[in-house]
Amino acid sequence: MAFEKKDLKKRSKNLSDWYNDVVVKAELADYGPAKGSMVIRPYGFALWERVQEIFNSWIKPYGVENAYFPLLIPMSLMEKEKSHVKGFSPELAVVTHGGGKELAEPLAVRPTSETIMYHMYSKWIKSHRDLPLLINQWNNVVRWELRTYLFLRTAEFLWQEGHTAHATEEEAIKMQTDALAWYRKLYEEHFAMPVVVGIKSEKEKFAGAKTTYSVEALMPDGKALQAGTSHNLGQNFSKAFEISFQDAESNSQHVWQTSWGLSTRSLGGLFLTHGDDQGLLLPPKLAPTQVVILPINNSQSEKVIENILERLISIDVRARVDNREELSLGRKINYWELKGVPLRIEIGDKELADESVTVIRRDTFEKTSLKLDKEFSDHILHLLTEIQDNLFNTAKKFLTENTHEVDSYDQFKEIMKTKRGFIKAYWCEDSECEAKIKSDTKATTRVRELDQKAGNGKCVHCGKPAKFVWHFAQAY
């Protein structure tokens, strides 16, 4: 609580030092006792609850239902789909003892739930009338990790994982595409983060998938963040888990599947994208508190403040008053700036006399005097919308300015050594060539944008013929 502004590390100096500092000081999260672990504190969790609320409001009307599957997966199930277990086994946490005894078969703490869910799907799906099966889970998963980077890299994280089964591949691909569209919308309209949307390379796709789509965001240090993925699993899992159905003609067929996930990592991307040297900067659509009201003179303004609060709450603005008597106004301002609350209202004697308040934007620090008249609420809503748009436009401008189209490998290497960002370049789609680029530049293929028309290019690295331009970047 007793936050000293001067203590906060400068974002303008070192992004990652600032990030580690602000996440803890703004009470978003803290380090847990075990290596790689994280505690999500109430202020951080309130943001995750907002994400859940928004995402549920899209998936439920679409017909996706939430459910809950077990945390602990028998190793024999994990091993049923070969490329899947190969991808995940190095990251598993394994329960070997339960109830004081060594287990006959060890249990994996789920790193993702394909195997356990599809084991159940094979019991539940019998007929084409059982399809599509559209299930989502909000849960915790563990992928072994010893170095914590709060939200961005932790052994345990929270996420949603959607898992669907369909009668045809066309339907599955539509689902995969629709899930990707939800992720894009979530980032662009709510997180105020522009994203690049596309398909992953063979090497970068999900272990067990036929294709992986991804939304990729660009962080202020020029590194990309894989921010949500949607997989066409084809029939890989339905064959391994024997998930089949009788079609309308009574023929037995394997189902076509998708899975798609978005995690608390997204919040790390959010905090990195919008802050400044004063602290966080939360987009109004996500901010747990959108407007904080600071009384300069408590006793006199009480009724007016109560009235403002009521007016804002009545139009669904998430507003609150900071009445703490032990803190000076300056300390309170520092506190709420650190917390990234989009709008601050100050009200003192001068304002009272004038029947107005002073409103300060967190993004531009612009001060406006607003009359407490009929239009007051509309002005507040308008300002919140402006802040949301400004954050998005600023991030969009950054993305555009830091996306480099290159056609020589020297240029490629030079950019990755200096300013980084996205590089757009033709690539031959050969995995060895991709590995070579990575070892030279630390950059990996991020995505090939969807709906891209095939061209006649040359691979930026090896010069072989290349049909498509890919986004490359160093990644989180």
Place this chain on the structure above:
Amino acid sequence: MAFEKKDLKKRSKNLSDWYNDVVVKAELADYGPAKGSMVIRPYGFALWERVQEIFNSWIKPYGVENAYFPLLIPMSLMEKEKSHVKGFSPELAVVTHGGGKELAEPLAVRPTSETIMYHMYSKWIKSHRDLPLLINQWNNVVRWELRTYLFLRTAEFLWQEGHTAHATEEEAIKMQTDALAWYRKLYEEHFAMPVVVGIKSEKEKFAGAKTTYSVEALMPDGKALQAGTSHNLGQNFSKAFEISFQDAESNSQHVWQTSWGLSTRSLGGLFLTHGDDQGLLLPPKLAPTQVVILPINNSQSEKVIENILERLISIDVRARVDNREELSLGRKINYWELKGVPLRIEIGDKELADESVTVIRRDTFEKTSLKLDKEFSDHILHLLTEIQDNLFNTAKKFLTENTHEVDSYDQFKEIMKTKRGFIKAYWCEDSECEAKIKSDTKATTRVRELDQKAGNGKCVHCGKPAKFVWHFAQAY
């Protein structure tokens, strides 16, 4: 989907056979692949989401904030409070390997989160200004168990666990009492389940608590279900974890703590309490679908049905239409009766001609013809309220009729051998006496009701002086 009513086991014959059958057939839950594990299917999970929504709407305005703490707890933390680890160690699932290596220190999969949360609280709490600290988690916990009784006994379950820290014991006891009141309200007003509310005996209290309060429900087989608990932890954990604060006079003090929890077990109690030979019977306030509309003649009634659906949804009635063409009306009726939907609306040619619908109550099977006039929606709301009340009153009557005041041990034993239920009797509060009663009758002390005035009784078992009457029962 292809449910045959005749297949459902009879509740009137054997409650637990019926329960196991209906939970699977109504698609509330299923057995997971590992021993003791359970899958909560969408219909069951929708009920848990309702519980979350209701409970959050109470705790958040009270000032309790949701957060998320790590799943995996270092064993050294588990061991800090001696009676706590003693209580939980026989039930632990233990991770010994991570990332392909044996861990230097094994990690317990949380059976409850006192230890990991209070480790963090000791970092966060410094001053009386940091108090009270009111945090809740919705998460999964594991307590080793090999035999699954869906919802009622599973190795992993979902729950909420509230954990608070206060400056004084009075505040802590108020919190403990308020949490208990939420549980009582949740059961009585939403689950339509009357509960007995009181304090646990020394032997039955939570491992590490000073006192435990509990709400106890009576199942139709005469066994009690511990349905939610609220603990005064005193300073047991704050001393073990060094959680102290400077009070207003700058003296260092240990905080006073509470924890309180309610789990998916509650849903097991709900299903046991209200069903019948036709299937589930869900109280309207919890039912994911409150009203199902069955068209008898699809083509003609489409517009009328669309209109009814809109009217109901506009007043927040959770209504849906069953349009499935592959099922006969009879099959649909069986299906929705199995699912326990409180009200069914049938609409066919007769009803269309008459501008009315037939409404059938799930609890009494009473049929009413309702005109589609201005009062239609009010009638539906009224019927839903009546069903809610009827379910509660029926359960209340059962509880009253199956609560036996006894003063002889022979009577006690006879009742526990035959009809069971709650027994109210004076008890000396001696643990050995309690153990003897349990070994004779399988009955344990459930609670001593709060606010009970001390009397001058004799212990029903040993005859020694006893001040208070206790509720005894065999328990789930």
